Amino acid sequence: MSLLRQVTAIKAEDRALAIDVKRALVDGLYTPFKSLVVGAVSGAIISGAAALRSGDPSFAFVAAAIVIVGAGRIAVARIYIRNRPAVSRNHETWEFFYAAGGFAFAALLGLCAFLAITRSDDVALQVITASTAIGYGAGISGRNAGRPFLAIGQLLLSSLPLSLGMFVAGDGSHMALGTVIILFAYGMIDITLSIREIVVTALVTTREKAALAESFKAQADLFDIALNNMSHGLCMFDTRGRLKVWNRRFLEISGLDPSRVVVGASARGLFGESQAEIETASGQRRPLLGAFEQANAALAEGSLVVRLPEDRFISLVQRRTAEAEAVVIYEDITERKRDEARINRMARYDELTGLYNRSSFRQQIDEALELARRRSGHFAIHLLDLDRFKAINDTKGHPAGDRLLQLVADRLRTVVNGANSASRIGGDEFVIIQNGVGSPDEAGALAHGIVRLLEEPFEIDGSPVRIGASVGTALAPEHADDGDRLLKCADIALYAAKADGRSTYRIFQQEMEAETQARHAIEMGLRTALANDEFELLYQPLIDLGTGRVARCEALLRWRHPTRGYVSPLEFIHVAEETGLILPIGDWVLNEACREARNWPVEVGVAVNLSPVQFNNPSLSLQVVNALQRSGLPANRLELEVTESVTLDGNEHTLTTIDQLQSLGIHLSLDDFGTGYSSLSYLKKYPFDTLKIDRSFVNELNAAADSVAIIRAVVGMGKSLGMTIVVEGVETEEQLAILKAEGCDLGQGYLFSRPISAGAIRTVMADGSGMIRSAA
Numbered sequence: 001m002s003l004l005r006q007v008t009a010i011k012a013e014d015r016a017l018a019i020d021v022k023r024a025l026v027d028g029l030y031t032p033f034k035s036l037v038v039g040a041v042s043g044a045i046i047s048g049a050a051a052l053r054s055g056d057p058s059f060a061f062v063a064a065a066i067v068i069v070g071a072g073r074i075a076v077a078r079i080y081i082r083n084r085p086a087v088s089r090n091h092e093t094w095e096f097f098y099a100a101g102g103f104a105f106a107a108l109l110g111l112c113a114f115l116a117i118t119r120s121d122d123v124a125l126q127v128i129t130a131s132t133a134i135g136y137g138a139g140i141s142g143r144n145a146g147r148p149f150l151a152i153g154q155l156l157l158s159s160l161p162l163s164l165g166m167f168v169a170g171d172g173s174h175m176a177l178g179t180v181i182i183l184f185a186y187g188m189i190d191i192t193l194s195i196r197e198i199v200v201t202a203l204v205t206t207r208e209k210a211a212l213a214e215s216f217k218a219q220a221d222l223f224d225i226a227l228n229n230m231s232h233g234l235c236m237f238d239t240r241g242r243l244k245v246w247n248r249r250f251l252e253i254s255g256l257d258p259s260r261v262v263v264g265a266s267a268r269g270l271f272g273e274s275q276a277e278i279e280t281a282s283g284q285r286r287p288l289l290g291a292f293e294q295a296n297a298a299l300a301e302g303s304l305v306v307r308l309p310e311d312r313f314i315s316l317v318q319r320r321t322a323e324a325e326a327v328v329i330y331e332d333i334t335e336r337k338r339d340e341a342r343i344n345r346m347a348r349y350d351e352l353t354g355l356y357n358r359s360s361f362r363q364q365i366d367e368a369l370e371l372a373r374r375r376s377g378h379f380a381i382h383l384l385d386l387d388r389f390k391a392i393n394d395t396k397g398h399p400a401g402d403r404l405l406q407l408v409a410d411r412l413r414t415v416v417n418g419a420n421s422a423s424r425i426g427g428d429e430f431v432i433i434q435n436g437v438g439s440p441d442e443a444g445a446l447a448h449g450i451v452r453l454l455e456e457p458f459e460i461d462g463s464p465v466r467i468g469a470s471v472g473t474a475l476a477p478e479h480a481d482d483g484d485r486l487l488k489c490a491d492i493a494l495y496a497a498k499a500d501g502r503s504t505y506r507i508f509q510q511e512m513e514a515e516t517q518a519r520h521a522i523e524m525g526l527r528t529a530l531a532n533d534e535f536e537l538l539y540q541p542l543i544d545l546g547t548g549r550v551a552r553c554e555a556l557l558r559w560r561h562p563t564r565g566y567v568s569p570l571e572f573i574h575v576a577e578e579t580g581l582i583l584p585i586g587d588w589v590l591n592e593a594c595r596e597a598r599n600w601p602v603e604v605g606v607a608v609n610l611s612p613v614q615f616n617n618p619s620l621s622l623q624v625v626n627a628l629q630r631s632g633l634p635a636n637r638l639e640l641e642v643t644e645s646v647t648l649d650g651n652e653h654t655l656t657t658i659d660q661l662q663s664l665g666i667h668l669s670l671d672d673f674g675t676g677y678s679s680l681s682y683l684k685k686y687p688f689d690t691l692k693i694d695r696s697f698v699n700e701l702n703a704a705a706d707s708v709a710i711i712r713a714v715v716g717m718g719k720s721l722g723m724t725i726v727v728e729g730v731e732t733e734e735q736l737a738i739l740k741a742e743g744c745d746l747g748q749g750y751l752f753s754r755p756i757s758a759g760a761i762r763t764v765m766a767d768g769s770g771m772i773r774s775a776a
Contacts, residue, residue, distance in 0.1 A: 010148055018204075023091045026094055028144075028146045028199075029150070031081065035143060040074055040105070043132065047112050049128070050125055053124075062115065065108050069108060102140075102153075103150075106136065106153070106154035113133040113161060113162040113165060115165075117174070118168050134184065140155055142191070142192070146199045146200065147196075155189065159188075162181055164178070228247050232330060232331045233330030234328070236328075241266055241267040242264050249330070253314060256273055260273060303316060304317075312332065315333045317331070347359065353405055353406055355412070357423065357424065360423060364421055364433055368435060369486075378437045380437045380474065381432070381473070382490070383429065383487070383491055383493070384432070384471040387467055388612075388645075390428070390613075394616050394618065396460060404465065409422070412453075414453070415453065420432060420434050421433045440478075447473045447507070451470075451504060455503060470494055470497040470498045471493075471504075472489075472492065472494025472505070473508065492508060492516045493505075495515075495519060496516075498578065499515070522572050525567075526572060526575060526576055534562065535558070535589075538556045539756060539757075540554050540753060540755040540756070541752055541761070542607065545736070545739065545745065550764065552606060553607065554607040555592075555593035555607065556609075576611075582613050586611060586614045593606050596761075598633045600761075600765050604637070605638065605639055605667070606639070607639040608639070609671065612645050618653075624640075624661065636665045638666050639668070639690065640666060642671060654686070655685075668687075669688060672692065673693055698749075701739075708738060715742050716743075725743070727744050729748075735749075
């Protein structure tokens with residue numbers, strides 16, 4: 001390639017150079033500061049000597065110019081070096097400053113040599129100036145090769161004037177020297193270009209290596225950041241079991257002293273130190289991790305889980321690299337283990353009470369059946385249902401209901417020994433498995449104990465609460481030899497216990513199944529009876545014992561079954577209560593009774609019985625208001641009869657409901673007084689308008705003198721509280737006479753009238769007197 005093509009190619013390459021490479025090349029113009037100073041001083045000395053030796057003013061002018069330019073170049077170089085980091089960013093400006101000074105200085109040296117050849121015959125002067133010009137050009141060719149255009153320019157400006165002087169001198173020897181100088185310049189240009197290529201290549205290579213090193217460092221930093229911010233611990237061993245890499249989390253999990261964890265540490269040594277730390281923390285001088293070989297074998301198979309003191313669990317997983325080096329990953333799985341334990345507990349235990357849940361119960365009953373088969377053994381299950389839980393839950397709220405369930409569970413734990421178990425299988429349903437039962441009496445004893453245990457009051461929010469429980473008991477294998485059938489037998493016995501008045505227990509008997517089927521048939525019939533208009537109301541008068549007139553009539557529900565005929569309330573009312581169907585049925589009774597009473601004389605009222613389930617319904621007051629509005633019946637003609645059971649809780653809901661109803665002008669009657677949990681405190685706490693004495697006391701008036709005394713006491717107590725006294729079950733004239741003598745206000749019974757239809761009662765009202773018979 002010709003020199004011109006080289007120069008042209010270099011010009012194109014120079015434009016493509018990276019900025020930092022160009023800055024480095026410009027930096028190379030100034031940073032050999034001493035050589036620049038030496039060149040300036042040498043040029044000043046030579047030109048000054050030439051001026052003194054020749055005495056020619058031209059030399060003096062050139063010498064002065066060289067001194068000025070040289071000093072300026074030194075000053076600019078000094079400024080650049082002092083402010084190097086900042087000024088290097090403007091490399092093009094500083095390259096221009098250098099080029100201006102360098103070209104001027106080289107041209108002045110060339111001019112000095114030209115004057116010496118052409119204006120002086122002093123050979124010594126000619127040799128000195130020519131040598132300086134040639135030497136400067138040669139030196140610059142190497143020094144500034146990185147910026148070849150500057151180097152070539154300075155070379156030509158210092159050498160071509162000398163060559164021109166040789167040709168101007170005219171003789172052959174000078175012309176020959178002039179030609180040699182041109183050839184010298186050509187050769188130096190070639191050298192400059194070669195050096196430039198070497199310098200630029202070196203700079204580019206250095207830059208690439210630096211960039212590569214920086215990239216490697218950045219990657220190493222990122223790797224280090226990632227490694228030390230892993231949630232898992234990690235360490236890597238070479239094929240000889242020597243430690244190569246580890247992270248901070250490894251140190252935290254292993255508990256090793258960081259000063260002992262170094263490159264080259266053996267896996268066996270680290271294992272021993274870690275085991276010593278664990279033994280110290282646990283106080284147990286035994287190999288918790290097992291022998292090194294055992295742990296290593298477990299890791300070789302894939303993973304190892306280690307239990308540390310304070311119930312910490314660490315998982316170790318080993319992987320082999322392509323070079324057969326071992327990477328061990330440590331993970332603290334303590335929380336995962338705890339979550340698994342919680343999930344396992346949730347799967348087996350009831351979250352609220354801590355007892356076994358339905359799933360665990362099924363597993364336990366299957367195990368008990370299998371054990372009984374193998375050993376020819378016997379066991380019992382006791383299915384129990386809380387009698388009044390729904391009322392408590394509705395009136396006191398779900399938190400109180402939850403607390404009650406927890407207290408029940410605590411009591412059940414006291415009757416469960418190591419051989420038995422208690423489970424909660426539904427809202428307020430519990431079941432106890434009693435293993436090793438020798439006889440039905442033994443099972444009955446435990447069932448009886450459960451009933452008595454749950455009869456005792458519970459304290460909820462500072463108030464005593466009574467609930468009671470009904471228990472159904474089934475024996476295996478006497479009653480069934482599979483879990484589903486056994487539970488069904490217990491369920492049938494439970495319904496029998498409820499039908500017998502609750503707060504009792506029953507052991508399964510085969511005839512109970514027929515009763516259960518009959519109950520189921522009643523339930524199915526009740527679900528359609530209201531829509532099919534199968535219900536009707538009969539009315540039984542309550543007679544004023546002083547006047548013999550009808551004071552009010554009690555509405556009594558009857559069910560005309562399409563196939564069975566009339567069904568007794570004793571058969572279907574408790575089923576309606578248990579299923580919740582009593583709510584829509586009771587609402588119908590209330591509306592129908594008010595509608596019918598609207599047709600009676602204004603002095604005659606109507607009495608409607610309320611189930612405890614209805615009374616605990618938060619919407620009761622609204623339902624009563626709606627019934628009165630639809631019928632147009634005045635509130636003071638409506639009396640609602642409730643049993644003593646609604647007062648057992650003594651809660652704010654009961655008082656609030658009574659206050660709401662009485663504020664409407666409605667009368668409240670305490671029905672069947674003396675048959676339940678009778679208490680004088682109930683009469684004082686709850687302001688009932690009417691006290692209704694149960695028929696059982698009236699039936700014994702003729703045979704038991706104490707019955708008269710009881711009635712006399714109740715009448716006296718009720719009247720002292722301002723209550724109207726009603727007796728039911730009056731069937732004879734003798735009974736009537738006694739009751740009138742004791743001061744009873746109203747009487748009800750077959751002596752006056754059986755329950756009669758709405759049409760019949762209207763006929764009685766229409767006769768003008770409202771008299772059933774004379775009570776005088």
